[in-house]
Amino acid sequence: MVKLEVKIPQKREDLPITPLSVPMIGSMGKTGEWRTFKPVIDYSKCTRCLFCWIFCPEGCIERQEDDSPKIDYEYCKGCGICANECPAKAITMKREEED
């Protein structure tokens, strides 16, 4: 059986017979750069229901000690699902250049 080690291939001999990928952060680079709209949380409205944390398809929302969500903007692609799901309407999508 192959021993899995994360190795960046330099030449063809370094490649496994079939591409295998192990779970790690950001294997495809900083996907946050793809974003057009950025979700911004208004913590004064947030009820800590964690819908956003559950629905985020990319696992980019971190559940903090006090159950408040924190968005990882390095990898958030800006899909807007969190804003759509938030029952308290505490997340708004803002154009990147508006900041």
Next chain:
Amino acid sequence: MAKVIIDTANHIAAYAAKAARVQVVAAYPITPQTTVVEKIAEFVESGEMDADYIRVESEHSAMAACVGAEAAGVRAFTATSAHGLALMHEVLHWAAGSRLPIVMAVINRAMGAPWSIWPDYSDSLSQRDTGWLQFYCADNQEVFDTIIQAYKICEDKRVLLPAMVCSEGFILSHTAMPVKIPDQEEIDDFLPPYEPGWVLDVDNPFSHAPLVSPEWYMEFRYMIQQAMENSKKIIEEVDKEYGERFGFRHGGLVDRYRCEDAELVLVTMGTMGAEAKISVDNLRQEGYKVGLARVRAFRPFPKEVFRELAETARMFTAIDRHVSFGFEGFLFSEIKASLYPRQITADPPLISGFLAGIGGRDVTFRDIEKIAKKSWNWMEKGKIEKEIVWWKLRD
């Protein structure tokens, strides 16, 4: 003790899956499925075969289940035919690209439209470029032996690719013939349990065949091509070893029959190859120096064998049971492509192409004798009078 049973190629394929100790069988049980999986269901139900039998909702899912099973480290098998194989097409690429040595019995039937249930190779030859090895069988014994051999070939670390073992619908699938089934212990000795190169494991999570950028994709394709090239040697080795152990040799890549001094070499596959042996014997009695090259492995294509045959043969005649629309028969194309590097340097043999048996039209040894005599006549004249002949095409 080895035993001889009399049964159809469908059932024989099931016996072979059992003898290969296949652990997972995934199958869609409705038309165009064959009795291959029906027989396996009986084996599993009666406890004769220790395998998980997964009834899926389509052939696409059947192949996906086989991919999952092999990725989890077990030996998988399925069978299909015609439109079922076409529906699998996408996942065939996934199986080969993931380097999973699945073996599948393909019962060749002509593709619709118009609807047909009779044999030709339009189903499996349409899957030519999926990265699967393709074997074509001439009788039921060869179906059994080739399935066992295919696991040995495909699971070899120098290969690790899937294979189709093809047999023509009705001509073999529904014809009972005597087949020698070797002793299970001897088969186990020849084909040890599958040792996967990697296994999906929840405690050591990873995914296989993820997105690969243009920076590296080509290298993975190159490795498949290398594996195909490696398999040529292994097919020959396994054929030899199987023959030594069990007494049956089918010819490795190409079953060559009376080719040593042949001036005209007939080239075909499957049962037309079995039929052509009778034609060769009859023609030899009449004084024609004719031989037969029955292609067993269409992928990898044994170009080296044809280059070797071209050293002595004056002419090749391809008899194809399938046409690539807009061009010609597959064997006809492949022989010419294989010999081209030779043709520009030496005295090239003539090559003619006949399309025969399409949609299950009967091709007897008499037909093949007529095809051979027509070709012989052209060889004597030094000129192919008709590039592609549709044999017995109605006016």
